[in-house]
């Protein structure tokens with residue numbers, strides 16, 4: 014039963030969160046500006062602005078006023094029913110409040126100090142390919158991260174790792190992730206070995222033809238507008254590391270990067286960020302709920318499913334390029350006029366095992382992630398000593414991707430994540446790919462002529478499906494529930510494998 018008149022403790026709680034949301038949006042705006050247009054000389058003052066805002070926001074998020082309002086709402090049995098939007102909102106506000114308040118101040122301070130030392134040590138170790146010099150600092154960060162997990166707590170039968178994932182992918186456990194990752198890992202290893210042994214690699218040299226950056230930018234704006242990104246309520250700018258930030262109602266900022274001789278890289282990153290942007294624009298931020306969980310993204314994995322779907326399922330497909338290749342030729346003075354559609358589509362679906370995760374292709378990417386998941390889980394559980402990390406990394410790399418890692422800089426030292434104590438974060442990348450593939454199968458069943466629609470540049474039905482099944486719900490359901498509601502099944506590995514087989518094998522004439 015919907016509640017006719019919402020009680021004051023609930024409306025006060027919403028108003029409080031809304032104001033915190035407004036502060037957070039100001040904080041996001043100043044960081045966006047720092048990455049895009051701020052003059053270098055403004056860095057010192059900007060650091061003060063950001064840290065003042067962060068302090069005010071943290072104070073609000075941990076305040077007793079907020080705690081009391083949540084407790085009053087929880088005690089109100091009419092309100093506190095999880096099947097209603099209000100009940101779900103209260104449940105999620107409790108989760109955020111607990112995460113913000115459960116850690117002792119000493120632990121937060123020690124962790125911050127250890128993180129900044131470990132980052133410096135990591136930079137030095139990576140530059141000099143010197144893992145031993147990083148062991149002490151990494152050990153400190155991981156010990157404190159484990160302590161953090163213990164403070165958060167986890168259900169019986171679980172492990173510390175579960176408490177850490179909870180920050181990024183609520184209501185997911187290491188065991189659940191393992192159950193999907195293991196079959197995926199084994200089948201992917203066979204898949205890429207088969208491609209290498211029996212396939213003919215597609216021609217890709219023409220992808221590196223020189224295209225002026227301004228023309229790439231105009232093309233990126235044209236395609237993302239066609240996908241449904243509302244430029245009256247957003248922007249596309251340039252940064253070294255692309256990102257997307259949904260400030261608040263009517264304002265979503267995407268960034269991308271351009272290289273004159275790597276046009277597919279810009280298309281991939283622009284469509285990726287556009288997927289994040291469409292999700293942000295589809296969240297119900299317009300009304301009173303801005304700043305509350307109901308108007309926020311459910312998890313990193315679901316956010317990534319949106320970006321990966323537009324980048325990969327749409328952006329590497331034949332239907333999309335049937336529409337987009339002529340548009341590209343219009344923008345680029347016929348740069349690809351001599352390339353037929355099939356040759357072009359094959360070229361954007363290559364698979365080549367390599368050492369660096371962020372440069373890897375759609376097929377091998379997940380093996381990079383699963384390797385990190387297995388290693389960080391073992392380190393946090395105490396089953397893998399930090400000094401043994403390089404050997405463990407290299408032997409897994411050989412068995413997953415078939416390559417001998419030449420040095421630790423291209424091995425276990427390549428990512429900054431662990432020096433930050435970011436444990437439980439990596440799996441969300443592959444969860445995103447898995448969610449995307451599973452949704453994609455349902456979308457293809459629900460919209461049988463989706464290929465014909467995309468082939469003429471019509472993405473309306475696809476976006477409407479995402480709006481209805483994913484975007485509008487915010488955090489009302491957990492990621493797993495959302496997946497089940499949208500696809501009728503729990504998360505499985507098969508759809509992603511099927512997607513890659515359908516896509517990549519033909520590119521290798523198999």
Ligand code: ZN
Pocket residue numbers: 285289317320
């Ligand atoms: Zn992303």
